Amino acid sequence: ELQLVESGGGLVQPGGSLRLSCAASGFTFSSYAMSWVRQAPGKGLEWVSTISPSAGTTYYADSVKGRFTISRDNSKNTLYLQMSSLRAEDTAIYYCAKQALWGQGTLVTVSS
């Protein structure tokens, strides 16, 4: 079964850091670009970052550039998002996604 399962969300103080993980199964992980998309409470979907299949190329939304780092371990079928210098406006559900498949999301709350 095709599946993406996120983990690592939680409550963090402003300025803090957090690392999200996304475990993939049911498909050849190393063949696909992978992305993180977030959704703030009551808002729409916002693209965060994308990484190429080989991890050779990464892209970021301007809102997170310089603060977030996307990476992947193809030997572990896992996608990561390292988030630092977190702000209140980063509070959202973070979804892992590939073409035609979404994870269930993990909630990140930035608050003191």
Added chain:
Amino acid sequence: QLVLTQSPSASASLGASVKLTCTLSSGHSSHAIAWHQQLPEKGPRYLMRLNNDGSHTKGDGIPDRFSGSSSGAERYLTISSLQSEDEADYYCQTWDTGNVVFGGGTKLTVL
């Protein structure tokens, strides 16, 4: 600048059909898009990829009631024989090298 525009809301009666619109910004009318459905309090679900010629490829398990079409810079999602469980937010999405863009979403109410 690549932008997708959607109406914030739409409504239609149970059993009827509804056509949702997603408009590509000027200069981007050849872009393919994807449609996603988000049920209340749930994560998004991929519906289909829709090309500029109107051809579309649906995700696994998506009912035949869901179809897509295109005209110029407009991309449409048509849902026929509306059911109560179709009440959801619908998002369109497109992409360029290094950039992914979502529309603001349309909240569909089934009357």
